[in-house]
Amino acid sequence: MPPGSVHRSRFPVLYLGFQFPVPVYIFLRAGCRIDRFLFTCRLFFLMPSGKSVYKAGKLLKIHLEYDSGMADGAQPAQAIIRSIRITGDFFLYPEEGIEALQQQLIGTKLTKDALTGQINQILTNEHLEPFGFNSEQLAEAILEACRQ
Amino acid sequence: MKIRLLETRYNSAAWNMALDEAMMQTAAESAAWVPSLRLYGWKPSAVSIGYFQSLQEEVDLEQCKSHGADVVRRITGGGAVFHDQEITYSFITKEYPVGIHDSYHQICGAVLDGLRTLGIEGQFVPINDLLVNGKKFSGNAQTRKKGVLLQHGTILLQVDVDKMFSLLKVPNEKLKGKLIADVKQRVTSLNRPFDEVAAAIQKGFAQRFQAELEAGSPTAEELRRCGQLISKYSGMEWNGRI
Numbered sequence: 001m002p003p004g005s006v007h008r009s010r011f012p013v014l015y016l017g018f019q020f021p022v023p024v025y026i027f028l029r030a031g032c033r034i035d036r037f038l039f040t041c042r043l044f045f046l047m048p049s050g051k052s053v054y055k056a057g058k059l060l061k062i063h064l065e066y067d068s069g070m071a072d073g074a075q076p077a078q079a080i081i082r083s084i085r086i087t088g089d090f091f092l093y094p095e096e097g098i099e100a101l102q103q104q105l106i107g108t109k110l111t112k113d114a115l116t117g118q119i120n121q122i123l124t125n126e127h128l129e130p131f132g133f134n135s136e137q138l139a140e141a142i143l144e145a146c147r148q
Numbered sequence: 149m150k151i152r153l154l155e156t157r158y159n160s161a162a163w164n165m166a167l168d169e170a171m172m173q174t175a176a177e178s179a180a181w182v183p184s185l186r187l188y189g190w191k192p193s194a195v196s197i198g199y200f201q202s203l204q205e206e207v208d209l210e211q212c213k214s215h216g217a218d219v220v221r222r223i224t225g226g227g228a229v230f231h232d233q234e235i236t237y238s239f240i241t242k243e244y245p246v247g248i249h250d251s252y253h254q255i256c257g258a259v260l261d262g263l264r265t266l267g268i269e270g271q272f273v274p275i276n277d278l279l280v281n282g283k284k285f286s287g288n289a290q291t292r293k294k295g296v297l298l299q300h301g302t303i304l305l306q307v308d309v310d311k312m313f314s315l316l317k318v319p320n321e322k323l324k325g326k327l328i329a330d331v332k333q334r335v336t337s338l339n340r341p342f343d344e345v346a347a348a349i350q351k352g353f354a355q356r357f358q359a360e361l362e363a364g365s366p367t368a369e370e371l372r373r374c375g376q377l378i379s380k381y382s383g384m385e386w387n388g389r390i
Contacts, residue, residue: 053319057275058227061205061319087202087390089227091275093248095199095291131225131248131275 047082050148054141058090058132064145066110079110084142090132097128110146115139149359152184153350154366158191161218161231162381163374165196167366168238168298169223170373175240176294183241185353185361187346190231194218195315198226198289202390211315221387224289224300226276228316233306233337235345239353244297248290249274254356255299256288262352266345268338278303283336303345304337 047065054060063085084105092098101122108118119135122128133141156167167186175181194217197206203221206228212219217230237259244251256272263270263280270280278286278301288301309332318324338345354361366374380386 061202085390087200087205089198089225090200091225091248091289092200093292095223095225098200129248 048079048146050145052141052145052148054137054144056090056133056137056141059088060090060133060138060141061087062141062145063087064142066146078114079146081105081108081110081142086138088132090130092131093129097126100126101128105142110143112136112139112143115142149357150182151353151357151359151361152182152364153361154184154186154188154364155346156186156188156366158189160192161190161194161196161220162378164188164190164236165220165222165381166377167370167374168240168300169377170370171238171240171366172293172296172298173373174367174370175242175296181242183239183243183357183359184364185350186238186240187349188236188238189234189342190218190236192216192218193230193232194220195228195230196220196222197228198222198224199291200225200390201228203388206317208315208317215311215315217315219387220381221389222289222300224291224298226287226289229287229302230312230315231302232308232311233304235303235305235342235349236300237303237349238298238300240296240298242296244292251297251299252276252288252290255290256286256301258353258356259286259288259301259303259349260352261355262348262350263338263345265351266338266340266348276301280336280338283334285336285338303349304335305340305342305345307335307337309335 047067049063049065051064052062054062065082065084066079067082068079084102086098086102092101101119104122105118108114116135116139119138123130123135171184171186175184195207195212197203197220199222203209203219207219209219239255245254252275253272256278259278260270260272268280270278270285273279276288277284278288286301286303288299290297290299309328313324313328313331318327350361353359
């Protein structure tokens with residue numbers, strides 16, 4: 001880029017974020033409505049988190065950060081996982097697969113069906129075999145962390 | 149069939165876990181190889197936690213330090229264990245049932261066969277527990293890497309639940325008293341000497357695997373790898389990774 005030239009983003013809405021302070025950007029993205037603005041600010045600055053201790057066959061301990069999301073500043077979207085840590089006295093074969101399980105749960109919607117489906121898919125694709133919990137129980141443990 | 153028998157007596161937590169992994173690694177790369185049964189104890193006493201457990205959440209490190217207890221993370225899953233007055237076994241083999249339940253059943257069955265020679269009638273309760281008169285006296289954990297299976301398990305000779313819980317953290321401190329009372333109801337010990345139980349376990353493995361046990365020592369290669377792995381099991385990079 002030549003000196004003195006102005007970078008023009010192909011995404012003008014995103015580009016606003018570089019020109020205005022974040023609250024102004026959020027206000028514009030929220031359609032200049034104060035209620036949507038406040039809701040988005042809460043989500044933007046305070047990422048909800050939760051913990052749970054869930055007794056399946058073995059104990060599952062979940063540390064969760066999730067994002068309630070705000071689709072295009074209009075409708076609240078379904079909450080999704082931002083980060084997750086699964087600990088406990090369970091077994092998973094091979095053990096190193098826990099990293100793939102945690103990583104691939106990021107972005108999953110926090111509903112029982114979406115979680116169970118995604119967990120099943122990860123277990124199958126990564127050839128993981130859990131002992132001491134099943135997909136439904138892990139999904140329930142994650143949702144429990146959301147409710148805390 | 150032959151099984152190499154290693155009686156390595158009492159060692160530190162880091163050495164014990166390092167030797168288990170070293171034996172697995174060596175077995176994976178060795179063509180001339182027989183299954184190994186190792187019987188051992190822990191000195192000083194130690195807390196081991198499972199592969200998936202959080203050190204900070206499970207173990208009171210200050211208390212462990214003041215009691216002089218080692219702390220180590222296993223390469224196997226399962227729960228936190230206080231290794232004090234007990235006998236631990238490790239069984240390493242390349243020939244095992246494909247099903248995980250089946251292999252637990254087989255190896256735990258060998259322990260139970262042995263204890264039966266002492267008149268102790270225990271039972272295997274999946275996933276990984278051994279019970280006598282409805283109370284747990286043994287926890288077992290297994291991993292598989294590069295075609296080698298390691299199962300290790302602890303057999304309580306005496307149990308001090310209060311001391312155990314002084315070193316472990318519980319999810320809810322307010323309910324600690326109730327939890328300790330529950331565990332005292334659910335856990336028992338064999339109240340037999342180390343050597344008597346060790347001899348019985350040897351008989352059990354010989355019987356279950358129709359094998360001849362040959363007393364041996366760790367090989368130079370196993371000890372070399374063990375020496376390299378001790379720093380892993382002594383340090384926080386592995387032990388405190390979660």
